[in-house]
Amino acid sequence: MRAGKMKADNRAHNYNKSSVLICIEQRHHRARRRRFINITAFICMVSVIAALSGVIVKANDKVSSHLTADKYYTSISIERNDTLWGLAQQYAPEEADINAYVKEIKTINRLSDDNITQGQNLIVYYYK
Numbered sequence: 001m002r003a004g005k006m007k008a009d010n011r012a013h014n015y016n017k018s019s020v021l022i023c024i025e026q027r028h029h030r031a032r033r034r035r036f037i038n039i040t041a042f043i044c045m046v047s048v049i050a051a052l053s054g055v056i057v058k059a060n061d062k063v064s065s066h067l068t069a070d071k072y073y074t075s076i077s078i079e080r081n082d083t084l085w086g087l088a089q090q091y092a093p094e095e096a097d098i099n100a101y102v103k104e105i106k107t108i109n110r111l112s113d114d115n116i117t118q119g120q121n122l123i124v125y126y127y128k
Helices: 002-068 084-091 098-108
Strands: 071-077 121-127
Touching: 084 098, 084 121, 098 121
Parallel strands: none
Antiparallel strands: 071 121
8 A cells, every 4th residue: 555655646746846847947938038028128229229319410410510610691682483492492501491491581581471572682691
């Protein structure tokens, strides 16, 4: 009888060992999964930071190009078919916002709307 009882105890003991091994394997699997998620999140954050810093540097370059150049004002006589947007494309810096340039020209010249007429004189600015 005793031998039969040992066999039963050994089976129970083997079962406990396998359940412990399964538990350890599951723990290792969860740890590997957490490590993978953490590494992936870190790589994503670094990528986003790198992309944003590139945008910020590029924006600073646009701003600094205006700061290093001198701003000049000139008076121009409006010719037939001239528009504020055409003047903006001609006089505004390459990277400037055309709408902002037109708005500033309207402010400088105290224009209430976008209409300009032939023979009218306007003050515009440019960088050199």
